[in-house]
Amino acid sequence: MSRLIVVSNRVPIPDEKGAAPAGGLAVALQSALAARGGLWLGWSGESRADDAIGPLKMLRDGNIDYALTDLTERDVEEYYQGFANRVLWPICHYRLDLAEYGRREMAGYFRVNRFFASRLLPLIADDDLIWVHDYHLIPLAAELRRQGVKNRIGFFLHIPWPAPDVFMAMPVHEEILSSLTAYDVLGFQTEHDRENFADCLARQGTGMRSGPGRFSVGDRTFTAKSYPIGIETEEFATLAQRAAETSLHKRMLQSLDGKGLIIGVDRLDYSKGITQRIDAFESFLKRNPDSQRNVTLLQITPKSRSEVPEYEAMQRAVAEQAGRVNGAVGTVDWVPIRYINRSLRRPALAGLYRMAKLALVTPLRDGMNLVAKEFVAAQNEIDPGVLLLSRFAGAAQELQEAVLVNPYDVEGTADAMARSLAMPVEERRDRWRAMMKTLRANDVFTWCDTFLHDLTTDQSERPTRWVD
Numbered sequence: 032m033s034r035l036i037v038v039s040n041r042v043p044i045p046d047e048k049g050a051a052p053a054g055g056l057a058v059a060l061q062s063a064l065a066a067r068g069g070l071w072l073g074w075s076g077e078s079r080a081d082d083a084i085g086p087l088k089m090l091r092d093g094n095i096d097y098a099l100t101d102l103t104e105r106d107v108e109e110y111y112q113g114f115a116n117r118v119l120w121p122i123c124h125y126r127l128d129l130a131e132y133g134r135r136e137m138a139g140y141f142r143v144n145r146f147f148a149s150r151l152l153p154l155i156a157d158d159d160l161i162w163v164h165d166y167h168l169i170p171l172a173a174e175l176r177r178q179g180v181k182n183r184i185g186f187f188l189h190i191p192w193p194a195p196d197v198f199m200a201m202p203v204h205e206e207i208l209s210s211l212t213a214y215d216v217l218g219f220q221t222e223h224d225r226e227n228f229a230d231c232l233a234r235q236g237t238g239m240r241s242g243p244g245r246f247s248v249g250d251r252t253f254t255a256k257s258y259p260i261g262i263e264t265e266e267f268a269t270l271a272q273r274a275a276e277t278s279l280h281k282r283m284l285q286s287l288d289g290k291g292l293i294i295g296v297d298r299l300d301y302s303k304g305i306t307q308r309i310d311a312f313e314s315f316l317k318r319n320p321d322s323q324r325n326v327t328l329l330q331i332t333p334k335s336r337s338e339v340p341e342y343e344a345m346q347r348a349v350a351e352q353a354g355r356v357n358g359a360v361g362t363v364d365w366v367p368i369r370y371i372n373r374s375l376r377r378p379a380l381a382g383l384y385r386m387a388k389l390a391l392v393t394p395l396r397d398g399m400n401l402v403a404k405e406f407v408a409a410q411n412e413i414d415p416g417v418l419l420l421s422r423f424a425g426a427a428q429e430l431q432e433a434v435l436v437n438p439y440d441v442e443g444t445a446d447a448m449a450r451s452l453a454m455p456v457e458e459r460r461d462r463w464r465a466m467m468k469t470l471r472a473n474d475v476f477t478w479c480d481t482f483l484h485d486l487t488t489d490q491s492e493r494p495t496r497w498v499d
């Protein structure tokens with residue numbers, strides 16, 4: 032079996048005790064790497080002065096080598112905070128209004144991808160499989176090809192691929208699109224994303240479709256398919272069951288004092304629709320006075336990307352909004368929203384999902400959304416909670432039995448909350464069983480195996496017709 036090389040912006044390195052950070056993606060990739068023997072390369076998270084970038088830091092854990100590179104302060108500003116998080120992220124989440132395109136950042140993005148390629152190059156053996164992850168590293172394969180790399184290289188995009196009109200508003204969209212053609216397999220979260228990508232190729236007028244999921248551009252032929260990412264379904268279900276025994280779980284139950292728990296868990300990000308959700312929750316409380324004092328929304332929102340101004344502003348806005356709703360609707364002995372602005376441990380999170388009667392997963396746009404899947408896996412089959420899910424999350428394509436909402440429709444979402452909380456147990460069980468079946472059939476290990484199977488198999492065939 033060929034060795035697997037995974038490349039991503041950040042690497043989940045094991046700590047001193049050898050424990051890797053928990054989380055489905057890290058676990059799945061680590062198990063694929065361990066099975067074959069493998070290498071994971073990425074940014075160390077450290078930034079240094081231009082002349083202080085040392086050699087790669089190499090770590091080994093069992094069968095896996097980790098290669099970490101520092102970046103310069105300028106690299107981090109232009110590539111990571113700049114083009115990746117202030118152009119690609121907003122564009123792919125349909126927020127043209129937030130995209131701040133600049134030539135310096137764009138040049139930095141391509142320069143850092145060239146730098147990643149130069150760091151990886153000496154480590155590549157002839158039959159290695161290379162799997163690149165996410166929007167930070169789109170041009171990596173093109174850079175490697177330029178250096179003569181002939182290996183099979185795959186790419187998985189964790190975030191949405193936008194509609195052509197949105198994508199083409201980005202000044203360098205031609206370069207971004209054509210650099211993707213250097214891969215052998217392109218993976219998207221949903222069919223919708225893959226179709227948007229195919230439409231972009233067609234609009235650019237350079238692509239040929241050569242069969243289901245096969246495309247040709249110039250002299251390159253590649254596969255572009257959807258591979259919806261999953262979670263470690265069984266493991267997460269077990270984690271949630273066990274959490275019921277912990278002291279945190281018992282304390283939480285006690286503090287709820289019989290009130291129904293509603294839960295929201297999101298990285299603090301404008302794509303997650305947190306402010307619209309709080310508006311919908313306030314509207315629900317006002318339209319259903321009987322529910323007041325009977326429910327509590329626990330919103331867990333770890334900080335992210337605080338160095339990007341939009342994120343810093345949002346941090347203040349959400350805290351103020353939660354405070355305003357609590358002030359307006361709360362009483363001396365009832366706080367409607369418990370807002371936590373930091374990360375909890377994974378077992379604690381699993382237990383809270385299981386305790387909740389309702390999860391609000393209402394992103395305005397999301398590649399997949401793993402919280403939706405984790406919530407379902409964590410439920411108790413006798414008395415499962417309800418998943419209220421945005422139509423604009425990739426997860427909605429698979430989890431059709433969730434209560435699907437349009438998060439821009441605040442009153443519609445408020446009504447859906449009321450319906451969900453009143454849902455009879457038989458209906459909750461039916462919906463949960465159907466969703467759980469989907470999550471078992473496509474867990475993160477299947478996702479990983481399916482992608483790697485396609486990357487390993489040469490699917491070349493002659494193109495037969497133009498994309499139109």
Ligand code: GDG
Binds near residue numbers: 190
């Ligand atoms: C990107 C795409 C796609 C959250 N709070 C805590 C915590 N979390 C964990 C969740 C979940 C993960 O973080 C978040 O994953 P999501 O999928 O919801 O969202 P993104 O971070 O935006 O991920 C997304 C994903 O990539 C994978 O392809 O689904 O669409 O945007 O696992 O549980 N974990 C802990 N404490 C917290 O407070 N331990």
